[in-house]
Amino acid sequence: MHPIEPYIRFFTGNSTVAHLFQVTAGLDSIAIGETQILGQVSQALDIALQCDSARHVLASLFRAAIHAGKRVQNETEIGRRPVSISSIAVQLAETTLGTLTDKQILVIGAGKMGGYAITSLREHGAQQITLANRTYQRATEMAAKYGGVALPFENMPDGLKEADVVFTSTAALQPILQQDLIGKIMSRRPHRPLTLIDLAVPRNVETRVRGIANVQLFDMDDLQRFVGISDNGSHQNITYAKSIVAEEVADYEKLLRVIPFIGELHKKVEQIRQFEVARTLRHLSDPDPEVLEQIDLLSRALVRKILHEPTMHLRTETNQETLNDYVDILSRLFDLSEPEPDLSLKKVAI
Known part of the structure; x- marks a missing residue:
């Protein structure tokens, strides 16, 4: 079996339509009502149309899914109070560590997820934020935009040595924070706890770091457990959002015929x-x-x-x-x- 197979789900027939609509509406996300996915689906359709790889049926399917997602945003409290993976990660950090105002925070990765994380950290009172990225210019631009101090990627160990909390969200295919590196960092600060929150898929942090004293690691699975069955306000909102999706799926199935x-x-x-x-x-x-x-x-x-x-x-x-x-x-x-x-x-x- 290929290593990626456990992470792939297969759909056929009408279940394909229902799944795409639920994903686009933010109902299949860790953060229920997440709006970033709607933008990603819209961007995917735009690219497919430019490449002439989305013909009539596929294009109509994605347009209908986008319409369903916009209805959920506009007609439910879920859409009026959107959340993101990054904001949930910050909530997890605050729940675990208490106030973030006095914490030294390192964000690794200057993509959209990193930007969302810094924005949410600011909203939760974080003052001391350092941003590291492989492209230093990108780190300085984002630090200037969102607030914080840019750190060259090669100096990341220095940032780790000073950090209380680390958020990672890079596109690296292999872990960038490995057991050996974190072990060396902790040997210089054995009595100071370090919290790592890994927002990347695939993981940025090697799972073996959990065996290092005074280190706690949270990944996407932990975020899922933290959220649990959160409905972003009330079960009624989720039920109504699902009814909108079901209605849109039924309409598209009629169109498909x-x-x-x-x-x-x-x-x-x-x-x-x-x-x-x-x-x-x-x-x-x-x-x-x-x-x-x-x-x-x-x-x-x-x-x-x-x-x-x-x-x-x-x-x-x-x-x-x-x-x-x-x-x-x-x-x-x-x-x-x-x-x-x-x-x-x-x-x-x-």
Whole structure:
């Protein structure tokens, strides 16, 4: 078995849709209602569209998931009081150590997670924050933006020697805080406790450091236990958010059934457009290339305008009986055979 397999979940069919919607709405996160994921899903769709790797069904799936996530944000208290992994980590530190006002804090990693951590630390009264990053310029920029002192990455052991709490969130594939390093650090400060909070996946901190005296390590699994079944305010909010997601999933499943038919309708009309444009051009002798381009653009614009209303009715109709009537009428008018919808959505790894 490949080492990464235990961390992969596989979904097929409608369960794929439900999972994506729950993730995008922040309901599958350690921090219930986390808003960062919605932005990440939106960014993923933008990149896929730019690379032409998200065709009609996949693009519509992600747009529907984003819509569901925005509804949860706008219509529930979860969205009005968003949390993040970083803010939960700071809460854990405060619960474990008490006030952070007098603590020396080292943040390793100047990515978004590090920025969120510093912001939350400031909100909880932390005053003494040092930021270390492999790219020192990035560390100085973030320290200036969020507050704190930048530390060259090669001087990280000095920061560790002075720290009471360390937050790590780098993209390193191997642990950067290993047992040997932390052991040497603690030998210089044997009576001063050190708390390490690892926010990275894969881990930034070697789990064996838990065996070092006066060192306590918290990772993402510990954060999950700390949160427990937290509902970010009330169980009622979670229930309502889940009902929104279920409603959006049902709407998308209806759309999924009609997407193949919409595709056939557009394909048929496009064939008609191409045939009529070609027939018109045969009657023109030596037409100007610009004229040819304008004829093509005009014909495409007409097709879009003509198909816009029926397509929107097909996409937005919520009554299944009415939708069936629409499909039947358009099938007869355009001599279409309704294709069987593919609901399998292929096996997807998350």
